Amino acid sequence: MASGCLGTPWGPEPRSAGTALPPVPLTGALRSLGGFEIDTARLGAGGLSGIHLDDSLLATMIDDRARWAQARILLRDGRAAALEPIASGPLGDGAGQALPPGHAGDAEALAHLPDGTWLVGFERWHRIRAYRRLDGPGAYVAPPPGLDRAPFNAALESLTVLADGRLFAIAEGLAPEGAPELRRAWFGGPGGWVALAWRPAPGMVPVDAAGLPDGGALVLERAFSWLGGFTGRLARVPAGAIVAARPGAVLEGAEILRLDGTVVPAENYEGVAVARHDGRLVVALVADDNHSLFQRSLMLLFEMADQPVA
Template sequence: MLLIGTFAMLMSLHGDASAKPATPLDKRIQIEVTAIPVDFDRDDPSRKQFGKLIFRSGLNLYAKSRHFGGFSGLVIDPSGDSILAVSDAGAWMRADLTYNGRYLNGLSNVTLGPVLGANGKPLRSNAERDSEALALASGDTRNGSAYLGFEVKHRIAIYPFTANSFGPPKGAVPLPPSVKRMHENRGIEALATIKTGRLGGTLLAFSERLPRKGGDLQGWLIGGPTPGTILLKPLGALDITDAAALPDGGIVILERRFRFSEGVQMRIRRISQSELEPGALIEGEVLLEANDAFNIDNMEAIAAHRAAAGETVITLMSDDNFSPFQRTLIMQFALPDGPVLAGPRVD
């Protein structure tokens, strides 16, 4: 069974779209989501500190809809009370998050709906609907506008949305000529809107893997006061899967790798605001690295918000590729403002 699951994940990560729903959602629907608590360390649930992050809680999510899953882009409300996600099958999901104190324990008021094309109808072909990255341009998770990144037919579209609909798009972000070098299945994978500090108003974008000569990974600072290219120093052979803006004007980048000989790996890096300069080669600070000895899957989506207690909370979601051998996980970690305290648990 492990070999079958591993093979299924390998095929999914290399672009096999056969598990996706053949047809898109044709209308908005309400669904019930079952949430099963999971620990990050299966063998030692009392352990809460991982790298520079503190694990708060995790859930394995199930729903009786073939359109639930494949989540590749995520934003969270500044309050931490609701999320908006997009799937690589051209669907959006909005949900309220429920907590027991500071610990995530469920999703409620869950809505799925189709991402609409310019004609006002759901995107149908795989080339059109493979949405991989999401960032807010304005508003919140219930009403506003968003940048939506697609691969296969590479583009960043600007989508107005409400509680009941997502689109049609109202324009597109001009992309630099270097995007023509992107592989069909390694397109725009990470978007983050920087709203504070000297780069306020800048959209940061990265492809999954677009190496320059020497191997550094190319991204872009779009709009804002100082647009231009930016380079990320690769640490190993992980691919970029998402990014999120931090409340202090920096960003976090989520990376992932899968190989038969290595299993699944993930990494979160924090990039300070001072590192984000046009033409800069950035490396950042590793907050967390994990392999499949821990409770991870195909981690593809990341979001961040500041909790009432002052620490930054990072939320991750996995893309199950609509495979029965994979899972839709949602997990939250805290990044304290002060030094991380030693000990197995922080309450």
């Protein structure tokens, strides 16, 4: 579909915060389950920049104006049917007071620890906060070393928990010294970060990551030009590459989805999440509409094969 449109919407359900969109034909590792054009007012957050998905298909999202929202994804006959809003609110500072949008509130990355803690990565003021509850106070967490050197608006966009319990973080715009084509990445966690690098596709930058149950990961990348608009891709990193990675290693992934408007619509995708639901792997992507009337806030859903497709 050269127009980059998912097709004719089914129409909104009464309790849905999104208009359901039908699946598109795909070959390879992913099968489309459709998606939603999100009503950000009903959801309670816009400019979506990070997402987590649990095995019940509860989606937790953050936006770049320091808000969070939760909604339940409902499937019907294996297709996206409704996005039921549950709760939303502002992200708080250390005292639980609402963070202001802008310099202090540009939330860009979201991870969920096994103990239930939420980690939120911010840029502009580069830092990580930990929330026992998203509607509570956020304590500072030691960020990866060198993150303070990241460009003003291109810091920690990717943050996820791997199957082995380590965090995997990638900076959008921070390149290792002498390697402008790479982006600085880290494994580990506070007090034990190990530096390595990520190799994005030419012209693209990493904007989110999601750990896979087999120990691998997905990395979402994006590009923008004034002439071509937004394009992107989803890359899969095999578990073996992550296990074998040592300090200073360069990780890269194999492309499993192109986001350029030929089949899947081109938008400003900034969030990816993975969950195992009813025996299958479900992948969710969310797009940041930049609070613009000329962009769409989308959530796309896919089923992914457990094993990489050659």
